[in-house]
Amino acid sequence: MRTVIIGSGSWGTALGQVLADNQQDVIVYGRNEAEVSDINENHHNTKYFKETELNPLLTATRDLSVVAGADFVLLAVPTIAIEDMCKKINEYLKPNTIVINVSKGFHPETNERMSDVIRRSISLEKLSSVVSLIGPSHAEEVVIRQLTTIDAISLKIEDARKVQTLFSNRYFRIYTGSDEIGSELGAALKNVMAIASGILSGLGYQDNTRAALITRGLQEMVRYGTFFGGQERTFMGLTGIGDLIVTCTSKHSRNFECGYQIGQENTVENFWANNTKTVEGVRTAKIVHRVAEKNHISMPICEEVYQILYNHKKPDTCADSLMLRDLKEEFR
Numbered sequence: 225m226r227t228v229i230i231g232s233g234s235w236g237t238a239l240g241q242v243l244a245d246n247q248q249d250v251i252v253y254g255r256n257e258a259e260v261s262d263i264n265e266n267h268h269n270t271k272y273f274k275e276t277e278l279n280p281l282l283t284a285t286r287d288l289s290v291v292a293g294a295d296f297v298l299l300a301v302p303t304i305a306i307e308d309m310c311k312k313i314n315e316y317l318k319p320n321t322i323v324i325n326v327s328k329g330f331h332p333e334t335n336e337r338m339s340d341v342i343r344r345s346i347s348l349e350k351l352s353s354v355v356s357l358i359g360p361s362h363a364e365e366v367v368i369r370q371l372t373t374i375d376a377i378s379l380k381i382e383d384a385r386k387v388q389t390l391f392s393n394r395y396f397r398i399y400t401g402s403d404e405i406g407s408e409l410g411a412a413l414k415n416v417m418a419i420a421s422g423i424l425s426g427l428g429y430q431d432n433t434r435a436a437l438i439t440r441g442l443q444e445m446v447r448y449g450t451f452f453g454g455q456e457r458t459f460m461g462l463t464g465i466g467d468l469i470v471t472c473t474s475k476h477s478r479n480f481e482c483g484y485q486i487g488q489e490n491t492v493e494n495f496w497a498n499n500t501k502t503v504e505g506v507r508t509a510k511i512v513h514r515v516a517e518k519n520h521i522s523m524p525i526c527e528e529v530y531q532i533l534y535n536h537k538k539p540d541t542c543a544d545s546l547m548l549r550d551l552k553e554e555f556r
């Protein structure tokens with residue numbers, strides 16, 4: 225069984241190494257010459273992992289036609305690039321390919337979840353199903369083989385099981401599930417909460433405040449996710465509370481880091497001027513604002529993040545906006 229990973233960034237490389245560790249037939253496609261040759265020649269991906277030595281069995285290419293003949297294609301590019309990438313690989317795919325999504329967020333214009341974008345962009349006969357491989361998993365820790373558990377979620381459960389078998393090993397354990405809506409919405413929304421968590425740390429708030437953020441943030445995720453048909457219990461699992469904890473508390477999280485900078489500087493200006501990293505929660509905050517407003521879903525924490533990012537609201541005014549809201553709204 226052959227797997228092609230599209231994207232030689234941090235997550236594509238780390239997941240490629242899991243498969244190389246499992247002695248699977250795997251290759252990474254990257255558009256970036258430096259990342260590809262670093263993997264092939266030095267067994268490093270220095271841009272993301274500094275000195276970490278990669279499994280030498282992991283190789284990379286800049287030739288997209290490598291996708292031809294793959295049984296599994298894993299898309300490890302940011303959400304904004306998923307539709308375009310699907311259209312590019314479509315011509316090469318063989319019938320019945322399992323396409324694995326690892327991106328966390330929404331299509332920037334249509335607001336669709338990633339599985340829906342992939343199903344819309346790849347020809348029906350070429351796709352067995354989409355499997356979302358998501359959960360609490362910083363690439364920086366997977367690449368050094370820290371014990372990690374994530375979910376393989378698919379509407380076609382036998383495909384989720386195939387992905388589970390492909391990736392599972394002594395440090396990487398995969399659970400399966402079929403609540404695609406609840407899982408993908410949880411994994412997307414936790415990025416907005418991680419920005420909020422970074423902001424509150426940057427402002428100097430401590431553990432009580434973070435516990436409040438995580439707990440109330442989870443309530444918002446459940447409210448939003450169940451409105452669109454996700455199951456409440458999914459949010460108690462790896463793609464909900466699990467991913468929420470890891471990104472709201474970790475120095476590895478780019479969403480947390482983005483929030484931290486904004487909180488410390490008490491302004492969003494420098495972030496907008498200088499950021500070059502993949503910070504999915506920034507776009508997600510905009511989409512959640514749009515969708516929640518239209519559907520009258522109460523999302524107070526997400527709304528403050530949106531106001532800071534897009535309406536120049538001062539971060540140090542947000543605590544009062546949240547803490548002094550009408551108490552009658554708080555029925556649980």
Ligand SMILES: NC(=O)C1=CN([C@@H]2O[C@H](COP(=O)(O)OP(=O)(O)OC[C@H]3O[C@@H](n4cnc5c(N)ncnc54)[C@H](O)[C@@H]3O)[C@@H](O)[C@H]2O)C=CC1
Nearest residue numbers: 231232233234235236300301302305327328361362363502
């Ligand atoms: N890094 C992590 O720990 C985890 C990341 N994810 C998700 O994985 C997705 C990918 O993120 P990362 O690998 O972390 O990002 P990254 O920024 O480390 O790497 C992204 C890669 O995609 C490539 N790329 C960017 N735009 C492209 C385009 N238009 N066409 C083709 N290639 C393009 C870049 O050259 C780079 O190789 C995100 O949605 C993220 O939320 C999920 C779990 C863990």
Ligand SMILES: O=C(CO)COP(=O)(O)O
Nearest residue numbers: 359360361362477478479
């Ligand atoms: O999704 C992630 C860990 O589960 C990665 O988080 P960041 O995108 O914030 O770095």
